[in-house]
Amino acid sequence: MSRPLPWYRRAVQKLRCSLKLRLVMVFLLLAMTMSFTFISGAKNAFSVGWREAARPLLLDYVTRLAAEVAPDGSPDIERARALVQRLPVTIDIAGPKIQWRSHPDQERAHWRRDRTREQMADPDDAGWGGDAEWLELLVRKTADGHRIEFGVNEAVFDRRPKLVGYTLAALLILTLLTFLYVRRLLRPLDDIRQGALRFGAGEFQQAIPVRHPERPDELGELAATINTMGQDIHQMLEAQRALLLAISHELRSPLTRARLNTELLPEGAEVAPQREALLRDLGEMARLISDLLESERLAGRHTVLHREATDPAALAREVIDELAVTQSAARGIALHLDKGVPATLPLDRIRVRLLLRNLLDNALRHSAGAAVPVTLYVRPLTDGPGIEIEVRDHGPGVPDDQLPQMAQPFFRPDTARTRSAGGVGLGLYLCRLVAQAHGGALQVRNAKPGLSVVAALPGGTLR
DSSP states (O other): OOOOOOHHHHHHHHHHHOHHHHHHHHHHHHHHHHHHHHHHHHHHHHHHHIIIIIHHHHHHHHHHHHHHHOTTSSOOHHHHHHHHHHSSEEEEEESSSOEEESOTTSOOOGGGSSOOHHHHTOTTOOSTTOHHHHHHHHEEEOTTSOEEEEEEOGGGSOOOTHHHHHHHHHHHHHHHHHHHHHHHHTHHHHHHHHHHHHHHTTOOSSOOOOSSTTSOOHHHHHHHHHHHHHHHHHHHHHHHHHHHHHHHHHHHHHHHHHHHHHHTSOOOTTTHHHHHHHHHHHHHHHHHHHHHHHHHHHHSTTOOOOEEEEOHHHHHHHHHHHHHHHOGGGGGOEEEEOTTOOSOEEEEHHHHHHHHHHHHHHHHHHSTTOSSOOEEEEEEOSSSSEEEEEEEOOSOOOOGGGGGGTTSTTOOOSSHHHHTTOOOSOHHHHHHHHHHHTTOEEEEEEOSSSEEEEEEEEOOOOO
16 A cells, blocks of 8 residues: 655645646746845845935934034033934943943944954945945044944834734735636636546537637637537537438348348258358348447437336346357356345346346357356445446456457457457447446456456336
């Protein structure tokens, strides 16, 4: 048993297989790239403008503040306190007489932390203009040798940490709205996929819905084109079916006359072999025409089943006895009836007889010479009223890649299995149609050795 993939691998696989998610990711990446480009460009533009225009103003302003703190060339702490209370600034005074900081609990600016003047003057230093330029802007010296450093009082600014959460919530909501819009925008793709599956299964009654048919977008035009293609295919299939039915009906009369004329031939020793061979060929052609007509009836849109109370076990024995009259190998068919098989079921007796006969005849034909006889299993369905019929032979089987095509009309695998035994490829196709008409299905698999065909026949209601 394979282990499930980790969640992150499942997420990556989901992203790779989902056009909607990829479009949302492209939208987010484009939005972030545009925002980063705009902010970076605006920052650089303002930086250049600040450097050229605001720097002289800042120099003059700091000089005036220093003159207000030390009007007579010596720092006055009371004046410095009054200035700090009035403006959102910090003042650090260091000198031979005064050592004072307006905000001792606030960290120093990054350009003041354990750095020498030579380091601050390094032209390769990162940051706006280098730390030496900040030193020139924000540091003033008094006449008595004191040093006054100005800074920004960070406590005055309300950082509003909730804004980060609000911003993140807004981004998530925007992403969700974008995903919902993209999902709605690409919803026609789901309709197109479902419509293509219906057309592939031969159901052409329901067309693919086209959003805004008067002014369709690209997906609407694609849906309309596929609808037109489906109508064309449906018309071609209907024309083919009508032609096949017409030819089959027209061939019945000359075949009947040819069989009658053959039976009227004199029964002499010289013509008996040719007469019997001709009768066999005519009988094979008559059965082929009957199978074609029955397949067209079952494949039509208005298939009507004549359900009647049917004993599955008795019907299986009847079909085996009928085959034993013409095929001696049929006498060795092993019939297994599981417990719980209903005594009667509402089934179309004639069609189920055709299904049993075709399955057993196909198995007998393809397991000729096998040591183990053909086996017929009749079981009750596990998910409701009905039966499951399985016919298994012990012949050579068929290649695995050809199993999905085994129940297609006129399909014959390129093996000795059918080339030497005859058949035109309608037997399993008719069996599939009978099972589907009853609301069931037909499954074909290699039993190794041999082939196993299982037909599920749910029990309906009597009409």
